[in-house]
Amino acid sequence: MPLIDYANPHRFQRLAAWLIPLLGVVAGTLIVLGLATGWAAPADYQQGQMVKVMYIHVPFAWLALGGYTVMAISALGTLVWRHPLADVSGKAAAQVGAVFCFLCLVTGALWGRPTWGTYWDWDPRLTSVLVLFLLYLGVLALWRAFDDPLRAGRAAAILALVGFINVPIVKFSVDWWNSIHQGPSVSRLGAPTIDPSMLYPLLLSAGGFFVLFAVLHMALMRNELLRRRARTLRILQAAEAER
């Protein structure tokens, strides 16, 4: 069966019914393994035990950017291909992405206080991630501003696409400007600069959070499809009552 056939809302519901619990177990296992091995890994020679925050902060940061990318691709699906599941996917990505972006900011602030001496600084990386969070909130606000999900979807898609310019700014902010935030140490050209004793737990944990993101995204899409089905049924009943 071609991949595009799974984009049918009914087929998606059937697929989600068994994929959500299955991937939920995979995500839980990977996260527990990653965090357990991370907690057993040696302390960093400079940061000491504070390095343990890395095993959650870094995956949250990757997923804050990843979530926005999913939202932008979905926005293309809404505006260009007019796919029936595209705006459902965009809304779900905004909801999960906003939570991961919020957690990236909170865990970053808690990591920053002992290492930089401050919870917050108007630094290029920190500020661009805050802008990313505000873009997420803007997209979610647009979803709530319209009664018609199709109109809301189009408005949110435009903002999502315009705001995508911020994604490379977040990624390269530490290379383009002076920043108190460290440069890339895993997602860089050449080999990672992290010791394998910390890199493998980080990759396990990140893998787990990526799968968790997929599970939450799928579950939110399933809820949104039900919400739209209820809306359609209500409209049909109201139309029948008027006859």
Next chain:
Amino acid sequence: MNLFAGLGPHAFFVLAAYGAAAVSLAALMIWIALDYRVQQRRVRELEERVRKR
């Protein structure tokens, strides 16, 4: 307890980061599960009404 004692002087920051992540993700998962039940019930009730007509 030894696990936490080994965290040294910055234990509060490490535990607060993990705590915030656990609470936020648990809240999101609970909200999704509750919303799923509500939407499922709503659709079932509306379909029932359509069938009765």
